[in-house]
Amino acid sequence: MLVFPNAKLNLGLYITQRRPDGFHTLESVFVPLPWTDALEMLPAAPGQATSITLTGRPIPGDPATNLCLRAYELLRADFPQLPPVQLYLHKIVPIGAGLGGGSADAAFALKAANDLFGLNLSAETLESYARRLGSDCAFFIRNKPVLAAEKGDVFEEIELKLSGTACVVVYPNLHISTAEAYGRIVPQSPRFALREALAKPMSTWRETVSNDFETALTPAHPVLAEIKQQLYAAGATYASLSGSGSAVYGLWETGEPASVAWPSAHTVWQGRL
Ligand SMILES: C[C@](O)(CO)[C@H](O)COP(=O)(O)OP(=O)(O)OC[C@H]1O[C@@H](n2ccc(N)nc2=O)[C@H](O)[C@@H]1O
Numbered sequence: 001m002l003v004f005p006n007a008k009l010n011l012g013l014y015i016t017q018r019r020p021d022g023f024h025t026l027e028s029v030f031v032p033l034p035w036t037d038a039l040e041m042l043p044a045a046p047g048q049a050t051s052i053t054l055t056g057r058p059i060p061g062d063p064a065t066n067l068c069l070r071a072y073e074l075l076r077a078d079f080p081q082l083p084p085v086q087l088y089l090h091k092i093v094p095i096g097a098g099l100g101g102g103s104a105d106a107a108f109a110l111k112a113a114n115d116l117f118g119l120n121l122s123a124e125t126l127e128s129y130a131r132r133l134g135s136d137c138a139f140f141i142r143n144k145p146v147l148a149a150e151k152g153d154v155f156e157e158i159e160l161k162l163s164g165t166a167c168v169v170v171y172p173n174l175h176i177s178t179a180e181a182y183g184r185i186v187p188q189s190p191r192f193a194l195r196e197a198l199a200k201p202m203s204t205w206r207e208t209v210s211n212d213f214e215t216a217l218t219p220a221h222p223v224l225a226e227i228k229q230q231l232y233a234a235g236a237t238y239a240s241l242s243g244s245g246s247a248v249y250g251l252w253e254t255g256e257p258a259s260v261a262w263p264s265a266h267t268v269w270q271g272r273l
């Protein structure tokens, strides 16, 4: 079975509290971004154990700890009938980018196992497995725009008219660890109610929709502000850091992005939501 785990963007991100478990309570809107990895899951050859083959963008760390393997083993602990599998992950989405790429791989591994081996688990059950793998993972089970609360894993539906919106995402080849980014945050109440702010025209978002990580990370990483400024210069209606960075995106309510000569070290994705 071949699946294409996609990235996500955060529209607004407010970190509102530090929790007793060390995690943070947040408020953010997550939207799927059609920038994808490719993940194949096949039953392993007879006598072979579960394994993963990695190609594409290098993933830091031991392949044995890859989130796809961890997702499969988590299910297998509860469903011993699941056979060993061979996984192939071709990594394209940048890592440490705030795009949720690793979380998407894990969620899509859960969905692939469910479909390939006919487990018939509901989206709700798959979400509860996903939550155990990472805060961002649960979003990728249903993979639709949501208003996220708590650790970023409890959702309310939200209507957004973003389909077809032109989008540019720029990753400045800077790995920002999620844990380190949270370490720089002083939680505070949202300045604007996100649902209401996003219901207004995109041209107003620049004044009302912000990401707390952007303020916290920009002093140490001025490149983030430079990219945002270049996206606005290229005509973006709205631009922001995604998640805990370092990817910065621009959205065009109408028209097309003007071309920008980005440094060759940057990875740039351009398409439509
Ligand atoms: C920044 C976001 O991408 C916004 O969508 C997410 O909150 C990050 O979620 P994630 O990458 O799935 O993060 P996890 O793998 O669950 O946690 C990594 C680390 O980030 C911090 N963390 C994460 C989520 C959260 N709500 N509060 C936190 O403080 C914790 O230090 C945790 O050890």
Ligand SMILES: Nc1ncnc2c1ncn2[C@@H]1O[C@H](COP(=O)(O)OP(=O)(O)OP(=O)(O)O)[C@@H](O)[C@H]1O
Pocket: 059, 060, 061, 065, 066, 067, 068, 089, 094, 095, 096, 097, 098, 099, 100, 101, 102, 103, 105, 106, 136, 176, 177, 178, 243, 244, 245
């Ligand atoms: N399939 C995977 N893809 C990416 N990273 C993975 C994967 N499996 C395990 N990891 C580990 O997760 C770390 C990346 O986590 P990190 O939270 O920084 O970035 P991310 O998953 O790209 O998403 P985000 O930046 O949105 O949090 C990598 O350094 C790597 O060690």
